[in-house]
Amino acid sequence: MPSVPIGAYVPGDSFFHKIHPFVKFYWVLSFVFFCFFNKNPYINYGVALIGIAMVVLAKTFPSYLRTMVVFGPATFAMIFLQSIVPPAVFDNPQYLAELGPFSLYTDSIIYGMLFSSRILCIVTWSILMLMTLHPGELSASLQRAKVPYTVNFMITTTLQLIPIMQREFSIILSAQKSRAMEAKGFKALLPSIIPVFAGAIDRVQQLSMSLETRAFGSKNERTLMRYKEFSKRDTFLSISALTPIILSMYAKFNLNSFIPSTGFSLSPNVGVFIVAFCGIAFLTIIFGAGFAIRLFGKK
Amino acid sequence: MKDQDTSQQLSSATGGGIPLTxxxxxxPVASVMNVIGGTVASALKLPIFLDMIGTAVVAMTIGPWWGALVGVITNVTAGFITGPTSIPFAACNVVGALIWGYGTKWGWANDKLKFFGLSIASGVGVSLMAAPIVIFVFGGATGHASDVLTAGLLAAGGDMWTSVFSSNIIVSSADKILSSFLALAIIGALPTNLQVTGPIMKAESMGKVVLITAGTVVGVILTVVSMNL
Incomplete structure (x- = not known):
């Protein structure tokens, strides 16, 4: 039986696989902080690009791409939606061009780019850290971080059950399709969802009995099968995770959060291209993904 | 003796009568139901979320705060798979759980009409919570099909807040009605001693539910359009 992947973990031996889970958590937190305080989208895009390079170095690029399929439409939609809306949050918006019925403003496009770059940067770095984090280490780290054992158990059990039940759903859907059931729309909802959930309820009873027989709730200290010791390198990396926070604070008070002194500028052609491209890309992904899967799936 | 004390404490924590195990x-299984609901919705190309069925089941049976815990665990776990962007939406799951849970406690889950009202209330509550998150964290878009609706409303001259809330409430009302009735079907398969929050009615046939949902969505769309005009 093939092994079921748990969470986002991709096995490997890279630098990121070796560092302590706490260090990964500190860096993700630090990037979230940095991205929310930095007001220059180009810097966020740059940090995201560095993240993508690291993803390639950690040999996790295919899994990264699969995850980004979810966020692709969102990053395009953020720019498109912010660009077509009248710029209510700016005092003197800088008019750029017309695109069909929409008046485009530089500030609106940059604002949309800021949201999209923020999500791209945060998601890229956090996915990198998660893809190199073994679920066993996650559970052990939560225990070391004094997360209550019950909550820790619930989180790790959920992480383990998700891929198993996703596989069950895909088997059930394939079985229903082989019986000529239409596999889309509300008609297909009950025949595909009820067997999965019925299986889930059975699982609750089995799991509950297993917990009873294995003395769940015992107050004794649990041993850890997999735990990384916190090395000197991890201490250094943890302290260096403060760098993005310090940088963003410095920029907030001295560099106007990285906003250029002359403001952002875009040429009308570039602005129109960005908005049109994002609009088309967003609508194509939303409406065209199913068509593309049908088209290329057959080949 | 000590074990017996612990066991009594545990069963009182869950309203009595249900083993804590x-x-x-x-x-966790309810949290997985939430995640699988989302997978089902996207696999069947449904324009809804279906990511709160597990929350509804637990909130209506064991209690609102256990439902809220399911919501938090769902989004935190999703955060361990797809990154921290799903974590803010835990607040929506908590709001939904509290409405379903307390609604059941106050007897709204024991009558068809009241249960329909409870479903709508959870849809509105969740939308009220989701709109600020979608705007402040995501700039108005999350990559869901409902973004197309938001774009349409913006193109029609609506402002960001109205457009995001309107598109969200249209999708959310349909989503919560279906989720509530699917939760009823699941609750029917659970042991009856699990229903400690309040009395819960029997599950309805799905054909009726889809009709009710369609009718509600049309009603909400008409309301939204008339408010935007």
Whole structure:
């Protein structure tokens, strides 16, 4: 039986696989902080690009791409939606061009780019850290971080059950399709969802009995099968995770959060291209993904 | 003796009568139901979320705060798979759980009409919570099909807040009605001693539910359009 992947973990031996889970958590937190305080989208895009390079170095690029399929439409939609809306949050918006019925403003496009770059940067770095984090280490780290054992158990059990039940759903859907059931729309909802959930309820009873027989709730200290010791390198990396926070604070008070002194500028052609491209890309992904899967799936 | 004390404490924590191990097993499975609901919605190309069915089941049976825990665990776990962007939406799951849970406690889950009202209330509550998150964290878009609706409303001259809330409430009302009635079907398969929050009605046939949902969505769309005009 093939092994079921748990969470986002991709096995490997890279630098990121070796560092302590706490260090990964500190860096993700630090990037979230940095991205929310930095007001220059180009810097966020740059940090995201560095993240993508690291993803390639950690040999996790295919899994990264699969995850980004979810966020692709969102990053395009953020720019498109912010660009077509009248710029209510700016005092003197800088008019750029017309695109069909929409008046485009530089500030609106940059604002949309800021949201999209923020999500791209945060998601890229956090996915990198998660893809190199073994679920066993996650559970052990939560225990070391004094997360209550019950909550820790619930989180790790959920992480383990998700891929198993996703596989069950895909088997059930394939079985229903082989019986000529239409596999889309509300008609297909009950025949595909009820067997999965019925299986889930059975699982609750089995799991509950297993917990009873294995003395769940015992107050004794649990041993850890997999735990990384916190090395000197991890201490250094943890302290260096403060760098993005310090940088963003410095920029907030001295560099106007990285906003250029002359403001952002875009040429009308570039602005129109960005908005049109994002609009088309967003609508194509939303409406065209199913068509593309049908088209290329057959080949 | 000590074990017996612990066991009594545990069963009182779950409203009495239910072993805590059952609840501890139900919470992660309900969280997985939420995640699988989302997978089903996207696999069947449904324009809804279906990511709160597990939350509804636990909130209506064991209690609102256990439902809220399912919501938090769902989004935190999703955060461990797809990154921290899903974590803010835990607040929506908590709001939904509290409405379903307290609604059941106050007897709204024991009558068809009241249960329909409870479903709508959870849809509105969740939308009120989701709109600020979508705007402040995501700039108005999350990559869901409902973004097309938001774009359409913006193109029609609506402002960001109205457009995001309107598109969200249209999708959310349909989503919560379906989720509530699917939760009823699941609750029917659970042991009856698990229903400690309040009396819960029997599940309805799905054909009726789809009709009710369609009618509600049309009603909400007409309301939104008339408010935007």
């Amino acid at each position: 059952y609840v501890i097993a139900l919470v």
